[in-house]
């Protein structure tokens with residue numbers, strides 16, 4: 001859907017902006033900026049409802065060759081344990097019972113990891129914790145695991161990716177597989193109620209069939225993982241993996257295909273024959289996932305901790321095409337409910353947070369805005385419209401923390417001078433006409449869009465629709481997609497500026513220039529002074545202000 005792809009428009013990139021290193025200096029995320037009660041009808045990133053996401057760290061010290069997190073946040077910085085704890089305590093005071101940490105690796109520093117849980121225990125907070133992005137399995141130890149479980153950890157993911165030491169080196173993950181195994185086994189045996197998820201990948205360039213089977217055997221040796229994932233390797237643009245795949249002779253066509261698929265799609269792998277991939281996935285599914293002994297063991301624990309609607313949504317997202325509900329899963333595995341140690345799931349009433357939005361508004365009071373405040377509409381387009389879903393996309397509804405962070409920051413800096421609104425596709429507007437109506441009603445001076453690479457075609461389609469409906473508001477694109485691929489993104493003449501990496505400081509600076517220019521874009525000369533952005537000098541909306 002990129003317009004004028006072959007024109008190769010010249011792109012101007014300003015110097016990289018320095019990453020924010022003092023994370024304690026950022027304001028707490030203003031939770032009143034989104035409607036949490038609306039989000040809580042769905043499961044979020046942690047696969048549960050009624051949870052609230054917290055970010056304790058930014059960036060990852062590791063450099064796995066398939067991952068592009070380092071492009072947004074090159075360095076790994078952490079908030080102080082006290083700062084994280086105070087935010088968690090504040091959320092607990094609102095009635096929140098489930099906290100999910102969205103950090104790439106929450107346990108990079110074992111001392112902080114343990115210190116946090118000690119504080120939770122000391123203050124007797126009754127919370128459950130989830131680590132959906134995965135803890136680093138070989139950095140855990142028994143003391144850390146015991147502490148996190150005692151403090152309320154319930155959903156723990158760990159990432160294996162491959163059970164082969166050679167592949168660990170090739171992909172630069174360098175997991176200590178023995179230590180990883182020891183910890184995973186400790187959790188499964190001592191704490192079977194912990195909903196352990198394990199991520200593994202299939203089809204790395206140069207991976208041999210023997211190595212793929214090693215990964216499968218590694219998973220099979222753990223009794224039992226609640227949510228094992230064996231996903232097909234995907235290549236993000238401009239990653240080390242992309243270069244490596246090309247060097248190994250993998251065609252651009254296959255690489256491109258992998259980019260457009262969700263991890264869960266049964267995609268042809270980069271490396272193996274379709275027959276081999278199918279055989280591996282079938283063994284994984286039959287021998288492990290649908291293994292009756294496993295399901296009879298893990299399901300009662302899951303039913304004890306989650307309500308039926310959560311498990312329905314969770315299993316629907318785990319098997320996007322085949323299974324809509326827990327009962328469908330039981331049918332598929334030929335299990336009768338009566339065979340389970342527990343027949344009923346947790347009662348949802350106990351999970352609901354009463355009057356959450358009202359309580360949030362009391363803690364985060366809304367500031368009245370000036371009539372001439374700069375209107376900024378933030379749209380998170382990481383989620384297809386119902387009518388647009390064209391893959392086995394998992395429907396997870398997570399408030400866009402990146403946009404919440406930016407608007408919390410702008411509000412602190414500009415107070416009544418800035419009027420921001422955050423909306424998410426599918427949740428706040430579920431179709432193109434509704435999107436255009438919402439934009440026209442809000443009359444923004446800027447539209448700021450956040451998007452992941454997976455949704456790139458969708459975002460270009462949406463922006464094209466916006467322009468076709470006569471909206472000429474400047475559009476800024478931020479998040480992993482433009483950060484990783486801005487040269488390609490800017491071939492689309494419909495959008496104006498890519499904001500690279502963290503957005504708080506860059507947008508605050510750009511907005512200050514706009515406020516001094518009657519809420520209009522500043523001139524090209526000024527834009528060129530703002531670190532962390534890219535744009536095309538041929539862009540007519542940018543040119544028109546410089547004339």
Ligand code: B12
Nearest residue numbers: 263394400401402448450452453454478479480499502503
């Ligand atoms: C929470 C999360 C999700 C949530 C949704 C998040 C949302 N609301 O959009 C859910 C669970 C739905 C999700 C889904 C997926 N995710 Co995800 N997810 C994350 C996670 C863990 C945290 C995101 C976050 O809140 N970060 C914290 C905030 C503060 O950072 P941020 O979002 O990057 O925002 C900052 C900057 O990017 C920038 N910025 C962002 N937007 C904008 C906009 C403007 C205008 C400006 C100026 C700046 C700006 O400023 C922000 C503040 O500094 C990240 C990992 C990570 N480290 O970020 C992965 C991550 C974003 N996900 C990723 C992926 C691949 C996926 C999936 C595609 C995986 C899959 N299953 O196939 C799926 C989507 C498809 C699907 N539904 O199946 C990748 C994206 C890589 C890429 N190049 O796109 C990441 C980076 C993980 C990784 N290690 O690879 N994800």
Ligand code: SF4
Nearest residue numbers: 060062063064067104
């Ligand atoms: S995959 Fe995870 S551990 Fe590896 S670099 Fe990315 S965030 Fe870090």
